[in-house]
Amino acid sequence: MKKSENEGVQNFLEEIKLVDADKSNMLIEIRDIILNTFPKTKEKVMYGGLVFFLNDEMFSGLFLNKKHVTLEFSTGYLMEDPKKALEGKGKYRRHLKILTTEDILNKEVSFFVRQAV
Template sequence: MNNPRPIHPDFQALLDFKDQGLIGLFTDLRQYILELHPDSNELLYHTHALTAVFSISDKLSDAFCMLPIYSNHLNLGFNKGTLLKDPHKLLTGTGNLIRHIDVKETSDYRNPKVEALILEAIDFAIKDMDKATKSIARTISKIKT
């Protein structure tokens, strides 16, 4: 992608407090997701983790993946991970729907198996969406400043 989408200032202000290694992984993984689906909307939250959620609409319920950044680690989460095919057993977690991949280095996500999983999650979200959206390729901050 030649013209990457900038990180929202609300998010960047909080991201800057994280470890440089985590910031680098987050930035690269975020870019990777946006390359795979440039029309994604990015919903930004700061709750128990600083989180970027990627959705096919402006609604959290239409999200296909998320990047929560905790104090010392980062995950690639799948909002409806239990409903995805996972032939390589990449996903971990015990929730009713959400599953994730631990991210410690770029090889944890820049590989054909994870790419296929992300693309499947996007396809699933599109098919599962209630109604079409007019909101595309936007960054929407839900962070209270």
């Protein structure tokens, strides 16, 4: 896990390990994909999860739920989604529900993250 420069984010990451280790590991793996794809990303704790910014524009968020991790995309409605993996019917946002570590690969998280900016 890449240590965050933001103390609030680092505390959040450490606390979620105590709450649910499995979902925490999924969230951290997805976070690493985002940070490796966009190295200049800034992250903050907001809305009960982690949100990601590039050039002061929020483009994604990660949230822990009881049964899954949600990866949200601010402009998900613009994304290519040939397998119809994205969920949501809002005007702009779309999300992926990640239930297992295998979903990170099966739902092609990297493919969607690359489209997020």
